[in-house]
Amino acid sequence: MKILTIVGARPQFIKAAPVSRALRKAHREVLVHTGQHYDANMSDIFFEELHIPKPDYNLGIGGGSHGQMTGRMLEAIEQVMLKEKPDVALVYGDTNSTLAGALAAGKLLIPVLHVEAGLRSFNRAMPEEQNRVLTDHIAALLSCPTQTAVENLHAEGVTQGVRNTGDVMLDAVRYNAQLAQEAKPLHKTLAQLRVLRGKSAALLEDKGYYLATIHRQENTDAPDKLLTIVEALNELNHPVIWPVHPRVRERKEMARLGDHIRLVEPVGYLDMLMLTGHARMVLTDSGGLQKEALFLGTPCTTLRDETEWVETLEGGWNVLAKIDRADILAKATRAVDTRNGTACSAFGDGNAAEKIARMV
Structure with a gap:
């Protein structure tokens, strides 16, 4: 299968390293870097140290307000998806890159796999909380790091495609x-x-x-x-x-x-x-x-x-x-x-x- 993985921030690079190694044993992965973290000390060094494959696409979208950044990412990611026609879109965590990737895939009817699904601070004032809740309700496949995360999803009526895989950060x-x-x-x-x-x-x-x-x-x-x-x-x-x-x-x-x-x-x-x-x-x-x-x-x-x-x-x-x-x-x-x-x-x-x- 062709998996289109979307990353953009430092924590996502760390999670992507072990998952990319596992995915590429059986699937073709296309890696998209949105550019959300563009400073060399917060981006390039992670790809080098963790031996993450060079991104197939670097969208170079960093800075600006939450709305500006997410909107620009949504438009650019959609173009990549139309070109690549992936079987699954994989997103990590709770950043603007996460939400933009999930929205782009959802509107194109591409199944979304959300790694680190089900986390809740129960503080909707946090941009990260908004991103993770929306992404979970778009995703078809939800990889939960803990049983608490599974229970959070069940409380919101999300039960299909949910699995407690453990935390990839471990x-x-x-x-x-x-x-x-x-x-x-x-x-x-x-x-x-x-x-x-x-x-x-x-x-x-x-x-x-x-x-x-x-x-x-x-x-x-x-x-x-x-x-x-x-x-x-x-x-x-x-x-x-x-x-x-x-x-x-x-x-x-x-x-x-x-x-x-x-x-x-x-x-x-x-x-x-x-x-x-x-x-x-x-x-x-x-x-x-x-x-x-x-x-x-x-x-x-x-x-x-x-x-x-x-x-x-x-x-x-x-x-x-x-x-x-x-x-x-x-x-x-x-x-x-x-x-x-x-x-x-x-x-x-x-x-x-x-x-x-x-x-x-």
Whole structure:
């Protein structure tokens, strides 16, 4: 069969790597990169490190409002589909690229396979929530990462084509964590980070730093929230490494950062695995990093009021923090009992990619 896979953002590249390997054993895959993440540090390096095949199409659509971006992608993806005539369109996650791909396929009556279906934050103000709900109700095949996701779909009346395949991110972490350690031990990763602000990261030690990533619109486009996060990070008693999203870097609130906060350029996936695995704690508003921290045994504080990944909250490895200075500090400095390890069984057995390939 001919599978047209649509990716555009950093988390989708990570998921596509194991799934593409599995798909290409039995099918022909046509890979479309929308260009949603176009910065070389957030796109090219992932294709190189993860050995993802070069995209057959790069649409070069990045920037602009949600409506502008999604509309331009919809038009361009439709033209590719009319030319390629795929049997199935495969989309990942909850980005504008996801929704545009699903809409284009749905209007052309091409079955959609949605990987990471059924996630719900139950916050419709989030663009990601809107994208994932709409995509799930268009899709004919729904690959759920957890049983909770299956139950969310059933509650909305979506029961056909639903399968709990496990989480393909677990596949990716297990496959790449050892490669990362062999390719770049921590000291080498730290030495090669491009520091934009603060002291050299090369002097940091294992479990001697926090790792922060803040990129969601709800935090970065609200000056009071971003300033609150900055003020809380300033009070932490260990250095903070913050791979900064390009659109966040120039926010005026960032000028208030203390010297112990190392702003660095976005890093590749292998470096990010190293930084996550050796951090004392992760502070993030990312969905994927919550899970990667869990899989790698690193405590996490999520700077949001809710999470789609409720399984990560079990056992206290991940906790939610309100955008409040005192709450962030309390959660970030909490004691975590790491003696019993983490429970990852809710996310499958690490063979999600093969199960997804068998769905088409």
